[in-house]
Amino acid sequence: MIVTTQQLYKVAYGKFAVGAYNVNNMEQILGLFRGNMLSKAPFIIQLSKGARKYAHKRMLEALIRTAEQIFPESVFAVHLDHGDEEACYDCIASGFYSSVMIDASHESFEENAAITKRVVDRAHQKGVSVEAELGQLGGVEEDIKVDEGHASLTNPQEAVKFVHETGCDSLAAAIGTSHGAYKFKGKQGLHFDVIEEIQKLLPGTPIVMHGSSSVPIEEVERINAAGGKLDPSARGVNENEYLPAAKLGVTKVNIDTDGRLVWTRVHREFFRDHPEQFDFRPPGKIFVEEYANFIAHKNEKLGSAGQLEAIRASL
Ligand code: G3H
Ligand code: 13P
Ligand code: ZN
Numbered sequence: 001m002i003v004t005t006q007q008l009y010k011v012a013y014g015k016f017a018v019g020a021y022n023v024n025n026m027e028q029i030l031g032l033f034r035g036n037m038l039s040k041a042p043f044i045i046q047l048s049k050g051a052r053k054y055a056h057k058r059m060l061e062a063l064i065r066t067a068e069q070i071f072p073e074s075v076f077a078v079h080l081d082h083g084d085e086e087a088c089y090d091c092i093a094s095g096f097y098s099s100v101m102i103d104a105s106h107e108s109f110e111e112n113a114a115i116t117k118r119v120v121d122r123a124h125q126k127g128v129s130v131e132a133e134l135g136q137l138g139g140v141e142e143d144i145k146v147d148e149g150h151a152s153l154t155n156p157q158e159a160v161k162f163v164h165e166t167g168c169d170s171l172a173a174a175i176g177t178s179h180g181a182y183k184f185k186g187k188q189g190l191h192f193d194v195i196e197e198i199q200k201l202l203p204g205t206p207i208v209m210h211g212s213s214s215v216p217i218e219e220v221e222r223i224n225a226a227g228g229k230l231d232p233s234a235r236g237v238n239e240n241e242y243l244p245a246a247k248l249g250v251t252k253v254n255i256d257t258d259g260r261l262v263w264t265r266v267h268r269e270f271f272r273d274h275p276e277q278f279d280f281r282p283p284g285k286i287f288v289e290e291y292a293n294f295i296a297h298k299n300e301k302l303g304s305a306g307q308l309e310a311i312r313a314s315l
Pocket of ligand 2: 022081082178179180181209210211212213214254255256257258
């Protein structure tokens, strides 16, 4: 069942985080639904502009609507990840999306706020909620490159002004993470001081954590042992920090890279071990199962595992 993102946030806020997983194809969608059913978790399925271009937005909608029928127990929201104004308006008009993210964080504060407000006004007329970003993550977001040196954490006082001026429903805050496999150098972690301050000043506003993949060392090593060339010093977010962050208002945790690592590891190992094979279904089958287990594991760490009944009861 597709629900609003707000319906998930209402139950999760301050208690657990809802996993927001990026998908691009049928295998990921099957594995995602299976993993959430295995762990009895509500979830957010999110589509980037890149995913909508790669698979076609209508193909993704058809796959997700079909998965909803195959897994009638599922409870989830559908979200546009890192939208620009045009993509947001398209998703708002479609009637399929529970929420959209307008990402104008590369603009000045004033321009970001003005763009976000326009999207909020249009979205709220249709019952769609809006996530907006303030501050800049390091790493790469779609076609926008942010040098690590320029990445700036969200200023909590500015966040209050931004949320009040725009009326956005949740805030993607820069709290020390970045997108992709190469997030931290050495022993960095989440900036709990920033999260705590935002929650203090904006109680009840769900905070969204982008760049939340953990980039497991074992996964990187297995990929490299099967012919990959990933930087072995790659580090991500410590999974044990998800739940403490959730207690401080981090209600949506975005994960894409870790799922890509599962795909790459399964396929590299399969074709290394079966060089005579060319049928893509055997590794596809392994991937769906491994991805489902991966999702169930993440949900345990996020605290969303086992929350399906609480969500149902609240609807
Ligand atoms: O933050 C970006 C997400 O990981 C989506 O990635 O734009 O390559 O689909 P993508
Ligand atoms: P990762 O690259 O850490 O998986 O982050 C994904 C993300 O933030 C999608 O919006
Ligand atoms: Zn992101």
